[in-house]
Amino acid sequence: MTTHALRRVSDLLEMIKFSHTIFALPFALTGMVLAADGVPSAGTVLGIVAAMVGARTAAMAWNRLADADIDAKNPRTAGRHIPAGVVGRGEAWALVVGGVVLLEAAAWFLNPLCLRLSPLALAVIFLYPYTKRFTWLCHYLLGLALAAAPLGAWIAVTG
Template structure:
């Protein structure tokens, strides 16, 4: 029993399970908007299970697909798979179980959710290969996480209203921007290994400018989403606060000093995600 629990702990650490907080609040945000208030308990549970299943499967596949690259990278060589702390076969089992959870949850939402599930799976899988052929990999990751709010509309309404696409676009560029910042750490390694990323292609200084541009688009699309959904003061306060947090994130990371990349990547973005969910709920319920 202890060994099994230890393996589960290693697995959860390997896939950075706590980073589910990046996407889950946006799924809940979409659920509240789709419901026009508090979603039913049933919808809330199955949206949660679908998100956990999808994100866990995606991260498991990413670790499996990239395990040989991770073994070469000084930053990632201590991850569980390169170190042999967990077997490849065990990660495959967890991946299959996560996919089954994803399928089961989608099947318990609106029929359109199950019909569109293959598209979501395609994006989740292809992302892990994109660094091998395109520097637009950050945008593909953003697309994958943008399915969080869209998936809630699909699962609860069975349709996607136009403003939801603005919200999804905001999430897409938010994720792409912070993923560029995170990738700054591997710019030199990626160049040496022939891997693609915006930092390795354009250099650190230009990459930061592109990330700033993406985050500017994030704010624009969040504002458009607010207008489209007819949201009010609290939502727009959250968008302004998000803009301030993004400015702080970019202040933390400089071309000559990448020591605070993890603070910018982890702490600031988790706050943004929870903040946007919180202000939207307040706006809908008050």
């Protein structure tokens, strides 16, 4: 991989705060282990990790897209990847779509209930950036999104 390609990947991972995704994984994996009363199959573990990565990637990229115009006007946030021109809107949209596809594929692989409930997770993800604009209750919606990880993992194991 060339230096330029590595820089692009690094920029995209920084924009979606991939390190925070890694930090959030133990919460989902804890729900998984508790539901399985041990360690489930490798396929289940990979499916849950894929769902988490997909959901967080879509959520963070969508959040950055939804706020890009506002961020550009705010000196504190004007240096974020999209307003600063480091990441293009098309690239951010590709991350949103890719994240949703990964989440949906993982939900389909895990079990029918995960697939049926996945639109609820996506609704929370796509609604959150807009709630920041009109209510302090947005923090509860964000908390719901974060709390859904262990519950989703539980459902992935138990069906």
